[in-house]
Amino acid sequence: xxxxxxxxxxxxxxxxxxxxxxxxxxxxxxxxxxxxxxxxxxxxxxxxxxxxxxxxxxxxxxxxxxxxxxxxxxxxxxxxxxxxxxxxxxxxxxxxxxxxxxxxxxxxxxxxxxxxxxxxxxxxxxxxxxxxxxxxxxxxxxxxxxxxxxxxxxxxxxxxxxxxxxxxxxxxxxxxxxxxxxxxxxxxxxxxxxxxxxxxxxxxxxxxxxxxxxxxxxxxxxxxxxxxxxxxxxxxxxxxxxxxxxxxxxxxxxxxxxxxxxxxxxxxxxxxxxxxxxxxxxxxxxxxxxxxxxxxxxxxxxxxxxxxxxxxxxxxxxxxxxxxxxxxxxxxxxxxxxxxxxxxxxxxxxxxxxxxxxxxxxxxxxxxxxxxxxxxxxxxxxxxxxxxxxxxxxxxxxxxxxxxxxxxxxxxxxxxxxxxxxxxxxxxxxxxxxxxxxxxxxxxxxxxxxxxxxxxxxxxxxxxxxxxxxxxxxxxxxxxxxxxxxxxxxxxxxxxxxxxxxxxxxxxxxxxxxxxxxxxxxxxxxxxxxxxxxxxxxxxxxxxxxxxxxxxxxxxxxxxxxxxxxxxxxxxxxxxxxxxxxxxxxxxxxxxxxxxxxxxxxxxxxxxxxxxxxxxxxxxxxxxxxxxxxxxxxxxxxxxxxxxxxxxxxxxxxxxxxxxxxxxxxxxxxxxxxxxxxxxxxxxxxxxxxxxxxxxx
Amino acid sequence: xxxxxxxxxxxxxxxxxxxxxxxxxxxxxxxxxxxxxxxxxxxxxxxxxxxxxxxxxxxxxxxxxxxxxxxxxxxxxxxxxxxxxxxxxxxxxxxxxxxxxxxxxxxxxxxxxxxxxxxxxxxxxxxxxxxxxxxxxxxxxxxxxxxxxxxxxxxxxxxxxxxxxxxxxxxxxxxxxxxxxxxxxxxxxxxxxxxxxxxxxxxxxxxxxxxxxxxxxxxxxxxxxxxxxxxxxxxxxxxxxxxxxxxxxxxxxxxxxxxxxxxxxxxxxx
Numbered sequence: 001x002x003x004x005x006x007x008x009x010x011x012x013x014x015x016x017x018x019x020x021x022x023x024x025x026x027x028x029x030x031x032x033x034x035x036x037x038x039x040x041x042x043x044x045x046x047x048x049x050x051x052x053x054x055x056x057x058x059x060x061x062x063x064x065x066x067x068x069x070x071x072x073x074x075x076x077x078x079x080x081x082x083x084x085x086x087x088x089x090x091x092x093x094x095x096x097x098x099x100x101x102x103x104x105x106x107x108x109x110x111x112x113x114x115x116x117x118x119x120x121x122x123x124x125x126x127x128x129x130x131x132x133x134x135x136x137x138x139x140x141x142x143x144x145x146x147x148x149x150x151x152x153x154x155x156x157x158x159x160x161x162x163x164x165x166x167x168x169x170x171x172x173x174x175x176x177x178x179x180x181x182x183x184x185x186x187x188x189x190x191x192x193x194x195x196x197x198x199x200x201x202x203x204x205x206x207x208x209x210x211x212x213x214x215x216x217x218x219x220x221x222x223x224x225x226x227x228x229x230x231x232x233x234x235x236x237x238x239x240x241x242x243x244x245x246x247x248x249x250x251x252x253x254x255x256x257x258x259x260x261x262x263x264x265x266x267x268x269x270x271x272x273x274x275x276x277x278x279x280x281x282x283x284x285x286x287x288x289x290x291x292x293x294x295x296x297x298x299x300x301x302x303x304x305x306x307x308x309x310x311x312x313x314x315x316x317x318x319x320x321x322x323x324x325x326x327x328x329x330x331x332x333x334x335x336x337x338x339x340x341x342x343x344x345x346x347x348x349x350x351x352x353x354x355x356x357x358x359x360x361x362x363x364x365x366x367x368x369x370x371x372x373x374x375x376x377x378x379x380x381x382x383x384x385x386x387x388x389x390x391x392x393x394x395x396x397x398x399x400x401x402x403x404x405x406x407x408x409x410x411x412x413x414x415x416x417x418x419x420x421x422x423x424x425x426x427x428x429x430x431x432x433x434x435x436x437x438x439x440x441x442x443x444x445x446x447x448x449x450x451x452x453x454x455x456x457x458x459x460x461x462x463x464x465x466x467x468x469x470x471x472x473x474x475x476x477x478x479x480x481x482x483x484x485x486x487x488x489x490x491x492x493x494x495x496x497x498x499x500x501x502x503x504x505x506x507x508x509x510x511x512x513x514x515x516x517x518x519x520x521x522x523x524x525x526x527x528x529x530x531x532x533x534x535x536x537x538x539x540x541x542x543x544x545x546x547x548x549x550x551x552x553x554x555x556x557x558x559x560x561x562x563x564x565x566x567x568x569x570x571x572x573x574x575x576x577x578x579x580x581x582x583x584x585x586x587x588x589x590x591x592x593x594x595x596x597x598x599x600x601x602x603x604x605x606x607x608x609x610x611x612x613x614x615x616x617x618x619x620x621x622x623x624x625x626x627x628x629x630x631x632x633x634x635x636x637x638x639x640x641x642x643x644x645x646x647x648x649x650x651x652x653x654x655x656x657x658x659x660x661x662x663x664x665x666x667x668x669x670x671x672x673x674x675x676x677x678x679x680x681x682x683x684x685x686x687x688x689x690x691x692x693x694x695x696x697x
Numbered sequence: 698x699x700x701x702x703x704x705x706x707x708x709x710x711x712x713x714x715x716x717x718x719x720x721x722x723x724x725x726x727x728x729x730x731x732x733x734x735x736x737x738x739x740x741x742x743x744x745x746x747x748x749x750x751x752x753x754x755x756x757x758x759x760x761x762x763x764x765x766x767x768x769x770x771x772x773x774x775x776x777x778x779x780x781x782x783x784x785x786x787x788x789x790x791x792x793x794x795x796x797x798x799x800x801x802x803x804x805x806x807x808x809x810x811x812x813x814x815x816x817x818x819x820x821x822x823x824x825x826x827x828x829x830x831x832x833x834x835x836x837x838x839x840x841x842x843x844x845x846x847x848x849x850x851x852x853x854x855x856x857x858x859x860x861x862x863x864x865x866x867x868x869x870x871x872x873x874x875x876x877x878x879x880x881x882x883x884x885x886x887x888x889x890x891x892x893x894x895x896x897x898x899x900x901x902x903x904x905x906x907x908x909x910x911x912x913x914x915x916x917x918x919x920x921x922x923x924x925x926x927x928x929x930x931x932x933x934x935x936x937x938x939x940x941x942x943x944x945x946x947x948x949x950x951x952x953x954x955x956x957x958x959x960x961x962x963x964x965x966x967x
Contacts, residue, residue: 454821520758527763538890544949547890551771558764567761568726574751575735575743576724582747583736583836584827584851621822662738663723666845680845 022222022234025158025167029228031118031133032151042137042147043174045069045078052077056098058090067146071132071176072121072226078136078146085111085140094120094129102136112139116151121176124227132176150174153187154228155196161217165189168196169208169228178228181209186221186231190214191245201347203243211236212243216635218594239594246346248364252357253345254485254494256429260324260333265309267361268430268485268494274306274380275357276373279336279348281313282323287352291327293370294354297377298331304381305359311336313343313351356380361494396486397431397453398423399499407504411469413444418461418480418499421618422453423644431484433461436498438478440471440505453484455624467505476503523561527554577647577665579620580681588621589682592629595636602690603636610693611673612642615659625682626668629689640693700931700944704780708789711781717741728765730773731782732880734826737835738843746879747826750817770887774894778874778881779928784831785874789913789930791863792870798915802876803926810879825879827851833859870913874928885925892948895922895929901941908933908942918942 047065051057055077057064062083068075079099081088086106090099104115114137120129135151155168166189173183186206187196197204206212211220220236244253252275256266267275278294280287298308308331314320320335336342346355354373356365358380365376400419408414422428431450435443444464453459463480480499534550537543562568580586595603614630616623627644634640647654647665654660658678659669670679670689677692679685711731718739729735729742736747745766752759769777778785809825816824826832833855840846865872874881888894897919908918911932916924918933919941934942 523758523760544890548771548948551767551887551890555764555768555771558760558762558767560764562759562761562764565760567757567759570757571728571743571748571761572724572726574748575740578736578836580845581851582823582826583734583829583832584855585837585840585846587849587851588822661843661845662718663721663741664736664738681847683847683849 022232023158023160025156025231025233027154027156027167027169027229027231029131030153030155030168031131032116032153041172041174042149045146045148047080047144047146052079054097055079055092056096058099058101061088064090065144069119069134069148071119071134071174074122074176076119080138080146082143087113087138087140087143089113089115089136089138091117091136093117104136104138110139110141112137112141114138119176121227124225124229130227132171134174148174154178158188158231158233160214160219160233163192163214165192165214166194166196167231168198169224169231170198171228177226179224179226181221181224182207184208184224186212188212188214197247200349201246203245211238211240213240214242216242235600237597243347246355246363246366248366250363252355252361252363254361255342255345256485257334257336257342259309260321260335265332265334266430266485267357268483270307271361271483271494272305272359274301274359274377275355276306276308276377277311277342277346277355277357278308279311279313279343279346279351279353281351282319283314284351288327290352290354290369291329293373295327295329295331297374301377301381306377306381307332309334311340311342313338313340313348396423396426396495397421397428397482397484397497399480399482399497401480401499401501405502405504406465408465408467410467410471410473410505413464413466416463416465416501418448418463418482420450420453420459420461420482422455422457422459426455426486428453429485431459431482433463434481434483435465436479436481438476440468440476441478441503442466442468457618465501465503467503471505473505476505477501478503518561527557530554573648576663577617577620577667579617579622579667581620581622586622586681586683589625592625592632592685595629595632596686599633599686599690600636602694603633603640606637606639606693609639609641612640613653613657613671613673614642614644615647615654615657615665615667615669615671616644617647617665617667620667622682623668626670626685629682629685630670633689633693700935704931707780708783708786712783712786715740715742715783728762728769730769730777730884732784732829732831732878733782734829734832734835736826736832736840738839740835744831745883746813746829747823750813750823750825753814753817754821754823766883767887770884770891772892773884773929774888774891775881775884775925775927776891776893776929777884778878779930782880784834784878785871785928787834788866788871788874791866792913794868795870795911795913796915798875798926805876806878806882806885809877810882813879827854828858830855830859830862830873870915871928875914875926881928888925888927889923890949893929893944893946894949895927895933896943896945897922898941898943901939902937903939903941905939907936907938911936 045067047067049065052066052068057079060081062081064079064081066077066079068077074095076095077092077099079090081090089102089104091102092099102115102117104113106113114135116133116135118131118133121132123130133152134148136146136148138146150171153168153170157164158167168187169178170185170187171178172185178184186208187198188204189196190204208221208224211218218236218238218240219233221231222234223232252267254267256264259265276297294308297306310329310331310333312320312333312335315338317335324333334342352369354366354368355363356368356376358364364380368376398421402417402419406414406416418433420431429452431453433448434446435441444466448461448463450459450461478501480501482497482499484495486495530550530553534547537546581588612630614627616627630642634642645653647659647667651665654665657671658676659665659671666680668682672692675695679688679692715729715733716739718741722741725741727742728745728748732746733740733742733744734747735742735744748762749759752762813825837846837852837855841852846852862873895918902919904919912918913930913932914926914928916926921927922942929944931944934944
């Protein structure tokens, strides 16, 4: 009895869990796939002159050749009545052994014939049948081969994460069965545009056994019925990134790689230019045929802001370099190799492949060749405008201008400081600051750069703002434009921010006092020279006095100048805040890993709203881990809200929440506001955080 | 005997200042003239090596730090190691075996110093702190008992580092100070010009090597009284029955003429 009740319980739990957690979609047969934009894998059967016994055959006008197609583990015979370059096709579509003629059409471009046949496969009940359409193709050039591919799909809807999506499954290997997950396809209308995009580079097309990411949640199909009428999709343990759309009008995925000349190449550095990406390889004859067109575009339009980048998929770099040399290619080249990063990012399944990207980083054309490509480049040159597909995103960099209000007089220069705070979990690269065109004002130099700003760190740029002699008197609003690259792994975005600046132009003597640091090289040269002279005199004459004077000068100057610059406060701030990784309490870790299943379940079971405060320091290297884990947990439930507090600037809040121990602020610290429970550090953070959320701490 | 008592008192004062946080005051702006972890729950002063790494990471030109370090160096050089540093005091307590210093190895503390700087710059992280035995005692262990640190890989690395250094100290007097301390390396640069310095009256020196036998740094004080390794602890002074060695707190003389020759010289007066 025990084992029986255990078995029943297990089955009930299994059934219950499937019902509760997984989503099920009921799908219906649609006898055509040609209305979807798609590519396909064709199957091949060889024809034979040996008759198939038991068939009821028509009267042939030529010599018949026979073959059979296996669908749902059942054979269906066909015969080709060939007469030279023409042929008639007969198929036993219903399994009655009687061959019936198929109406097919002759393709114009290569003389091939194509027809669509609806086969009758056994239904799941064993008594009835179900329709299954195949497209069959015969080419006179290969007379003993019939190729075929699926021409049907199962389509319906499924609810995932509270959202209903249109989906379809495709029996990609055309075997009449939808339950072989590694050979069949799932289409899901992720962008909810009512269109199922089935092309090979689609962001809505996945193998049925592959996980896919929708809005940060990863799913995968767990079972499909053989006839494709039912699919079960569940959350997956495996993490995959969201596939960016590659349709025309979408932002081009950014990448940052080293090109064939050893120089860093990132799309972000080509801001404002029209970019042609040409995916090619030396073994690909059609690609080589395209090279002259691509080279011509690179040469003809180089001075008009067009950049051509060749992305090579050769198996060896030697072959790539030889080809570049042999064909005399002058435009920038990247050796990407087989299944390279850029090819994967752009999901290139066949070459030649081209992408045309406009000045705003939007894909304006793909798969263009020859004159079509040149014409599209010319059209892009003619059109100027902002991207029509701006991506919305959370703040990554925050900016503070000091002084908040800048005073200056006509024909004068003043110094302003732009403080940049990276409040995100990934670094910001290639930060460039320019002045948005403002009459009467300019920056000197016109562009200020910051190479990289690490996560949760701060940077500062000093800018010299100059006013022209004829600048109007009064208050003016100008803006700084900040362009930077934000990369997550190889995938990068270029982001443009504007920082407003208030300028007050007075009639005379407009002065803005901004604390300015002397050039470090100058100060250190003076210090080094002073001490060097002191040491030299000491060593040469044995007299200590010059060295004492030099060292005493360094002491006084160091203290005084350091205090003026606030370095004593900086030192105290560093020592007063304990980052748990800094002295080896925790390991340095970056972003937190995906939550475990138990954590996700526990979060789903939260019953009341909980506020968390994550205290961090900008330079703390474990803080991003705590922040990303809290953020990820909050994404799993609406009942969890959080805020990030910089302890460097909000010590009072840290003190009032008990984050300061022994007069030392310890970060990262996570505080549950309603109970006051505190977690320090990141060791075993997920489990400890769940305990706090469950009120067990 | 009297000098030894003064030194112990001074070391006690160093420890007292290092742990001044027991009074309830918070972190001050003072950079500690020795190796003392600012993460210590009772610390009110800033570790110069920890701060140095953070300033390298932040790309700050460390004017304030330079002012403090040069001030300490000029005042006493490595005298702080012998008279003030709490970790130096721990070295003292385990100084059972006063072997001769291996001169070539004594430069390894500069390698540690350079390695500390380079690793901070290269990895943007305080790598030295993760290995520092002072941090093991003053941060890892206290925070473990406060429930903030746990037995994890960084903790185990700290304990291994501490164990190795303690074993080294027990086998070789002032092992850490001799070969590994980056702060000692910085202060040693000022040792020959610092106000606190060891003086030798060569006319009284008989080269009996009594001072050598007691030197915790394994030096020959009557020959190397201005060595960059000398921590100016004064043990050689109390041992020298002829009074050839002494400590001075005044700027070194001569200020304006050629400095004294190094080592014991024959008494020219006969």
